[in-house]
Amino acid sequence: MPFDVFLNVAVAGVLTGLVYGLMALGLSVIFGVVRVVNFAHGEMMTIAMYLAVVLFSSFHLDPLVMLVPIAAVLFAFGYVLQAGLINRFVTRPEHSQFLLLVALGIIIVNTLLIVFGPDARTVQTSYAYDSFQLGPLIVDATKLYAGAAALIVAALLFAFFRFTLIGKAVRACADNYTGALVIGLNVGRLYALTFGLGAACVGAAGTMMTLIIDVTPSVGPTYTLLAFIIVVTGGLGSMPGALIAGVLIGLTEALAGLLFTPSAKSMFAFGILVLVLLFRPQGILGTRRS
């Protein structure tokens, strides 16, 4: 196999991986602060994907332009969900939280199925087949835009947590729940904000995913699992870990699709997950959990 084919596939994998990373970042942020595993993560992404598809097919609004509005819608969805429902579950046993979100995921997938039907929808932008050439390297324009946008959104999120007062308060909640309550932080609202931000990440990622894959209601669970794989590989709760693992999984999938059969590519992702869980359960960048 010529080396440039290999390289092209690898670059495409890394760019897709950045979008995966952004999606997983949402999951990681939610777990890191709220300590609830969002089992409806991929399903929330499909909501964003269908929003992007409908906006494009009805009003010809480019997904890259709609990135911010769709992320905002998902933010509101996440905020309301956490404030109205999940906040009551933060002190419940793990399996109870799990089941709540499983139920939510089932409802989302099948509501989308009823509304949009099982057929795949796509977004055909004018630049869908454009590419940039760099020596032997041919890079898809859509993937490049998607990857770049993912990096920007991730950077904004990092900056928010690092440099704003609210971001600091959220980190305080994550570090010490009781302590945050004691110093008078409104933990419920900060949790809602965090879940909203996580949902906004997955909303942004979903909007860009429409440039890369077709959307059907059933992609939700697949991407929930993928987000898990990435987040556990990177370290649950670690933000840079999620991005790095996203790129790693994107790359692995792309190369596995090239070297073996594309339909078996997820096996490699699961293989990585099993290995990580067994030999480094805290993930690549995670800290040892208590």
Place this chain on the structure above:
Amino acid sequence: MISRMCNGVPPRTMALLGALLAAFLAAPWVANDYLLTVLIFILYLAYTGQAWNIMMGFAGQFSLGHAIYVGLGAYVAALLFTRFGIGPWIGLLAAIAVAAACGAIIGFLAFRFNVAGVYFAILTIAFAEFARLGFDHLDVVNASAGLFLPVAQYAHNDLWRLRGDPTMFYYVILAATVAAFILCRMLLHSRMGYFWLAIREDEQAARAAGIDTFRYKMYAVMISAAVTSFGGVFYAFFYNNLFPEQVFNISNSVEIILGPVIGGIGTLFGPILGAFVLTGLAESLNSVLAAFGLDLPGAKQVFYGVCLLLVVVALPEGVWPPLARRFGLKRGVQ
């Protein structure tokens, strides 16, 4: 032994059990084919839910990948039957061995490395998904094209080869559900059962009390896997077709756990009651929709989701425990 089994069971519960069993035994005389198929499905869910409950309800190990044991059981028995003509009851032994071995591998890896809670659940999903993708590419089992059992015209029921009409399958799964119920009751009141409860409530305290938690968690996974595998054998011989995409699917794992969750995790009646409530409501929803001439794929699942949501929010213990308290059907903690 029977008197020991009944020891400590309130008379009302015994009466309820007796009435329930009589109703189930008599059902084929009054039920039409459609209703019988629904009952078979309910009992199948009750059976597999009971099996899952051993692991989660008793020992507190949250598995979200029980489809792997159903799938392995189904494939092992179906392969032995189609390739070598070996009957399902012999095949069941092989299926149990394979499923228990698989459970042992997952349990060993997870418990050795202290993978617990959410991480354990994700690990079980990973294994099930791995198996699904693996079987999808495994030519020995016809990969994604699926494995089919020969469907011959049968003049009479052949229990030994599990070929027959729905009534026979109904009694087979009824017997299995009763057996699983009795097995679970015995397990729960055994020395091991008390160890499991101790591990479920507080693993560190259990270890401090001298319980070999690793060993008993392993037993829980292996027994649960072995019991579940019969569900797979039954599935294969009842539906006569197997696709990795279906049997190993995560939605199958979720369906298995819905019964006990809705009925009450860790209770003996929970899985049965939950399977009934869930399937009963879903089927009535289907007929209501059909009566209005609506064909909405996904409506049933939305309904499942809403039920699950309501139960998790409003009845965290499930439906059975409050019922049992209300009608005095339960004594002590269990």
